Amino acid sequence: xxxxxxxxxxxxxxxxxxxxxxxxxxxxxxxxxxxxxxxxxxxxxxxxxxxxxxxxxxxxxxxxxxxxxxxxxxxxxxxxxxxxxxxxxxxxxxx
Amino acid sequence: xxxxxxxxxxxxxxxxxxxxxxxxxxxxxxxxxxxxxxxxxxxxxxxxxxxxxxxxxxxxxxxxxxxxxxxxxxxxxxxxxxxxxxxxxxxxxxx
Numbered sequence: 038x039x040x041x042x043x044x045x046x047x048x049x050x051x052x053x054x055x056x057x058x059x060x061x062x063x064x065x066x067x068x069x070x071x072x073x074x075x076x077x078x079x080x081x082x083x084x085x086x087x088x089x090x091x092x093x094x095x096x097x098x099x100x101x102x103x104x105x106x107x108x109x110x111x112x113x114x115x116x117x118x119x120x121x122x123x124x125x126x127x128x129x130x131x132x
Numbered sequence: 133x134x135x136x137x138x139x140x141x142x143x144x145x146x147x148x149x150x151x152x153x154x155x156x157x158x159x160x161x162x163x164x165x166x167x168x169x170x171x172x173x174x175x176x177x178x179x180x181x182x183x184x185x186x187x188x189x190x191x192x193x194x195x196x197x198x199x200x201x202x203x204x205x206x207x208x209x210x211x212x213x214x215x216x217x218x219x220x221x222x223x224x225x226x227x
Contacts, residue, residue: 083179087218091205095216106201108222110186121190123182127203 047071051078051086059089063129064097073104076127079111083125090127104128142166146173146181154184158224159192168199171222174206178220185222199223 049062063074078086094101109124144157158169173181189196204219 081176081179083182084176084218087178087203087220090203091216091218095205103203106203108182108185108198108201110190121186123179123186125182 047073048075048077049089051076051082051089053082053085056085056088056092059085060092060097063089063093067098067101067131073128073130076129077124079124080122083123086125086127090129093129098131100132101129102132104130142168143170143172144184146171146177146184148177148180151180151183151187154180155187155192158184158188162193162196162226168223168225171224172219174219175217178218181220181222185224188224193226195227196224197227199225 047066049059049066051059059076063076066074076086076089090103094103105126105128107126109126110121111124112119113122142161144154144161146154154171158171161169171181171184185198189198200221200223202221204221205216206219207214208217
């Protein structure tokens with residue numbers, strides 16, 4: 038899972054780097070004209086993705102709104118077999 | 133913040149206990165006739181709240197749907213002054 042650069046159009050995969058790294062990635066994409074940016078995260082990083090969305094809305098892009106939030110479950114192949122991991126997808130757009 | 137028992141009507145505050153504790157709390161409330169149960173969590177526990185919602189939907193109450201998900205920011209008074217912490221509220225209802 039590419040950490041910072043979303044490999045899909047305007048997707049930022051949130052991992053365990055500092056929140057500000059991802060905030061910066063979104064600010065850059067919006068600055069380059071993106072109408073919508075989607076934050077995606079799995080497992081423990083889900084809290085970080087919510088932090089990123091909230092910091093963006095409160096401090097950097099006050100006109101940014103959360104368009105939708107979806108959760109899901111992915112099956113990951115681990116050493117000890119298949120494990121379920123929760124996922125979140127937060128769509129951010131400009132009002 | 134009461135850990136397991138929601139002090140509001142049909143609210144389950146998710147903390148850092150095992151996911152299954154909270155799954156059980158929701159199953160109990162739904163079993164007692166609750167039409168809707170709201171999972172609330174802050175900070176690192178946000179990932180756990182999403183886990184609870186996903187485990188419920190996938191394994192325990194397949195007719196349970198996520199009605200809405202809202203995020204927010206709370207200001208907490210810490211030793212070193214005010215800190216912002218992200219919050220999530222996941223409303224679960226029966227289809």
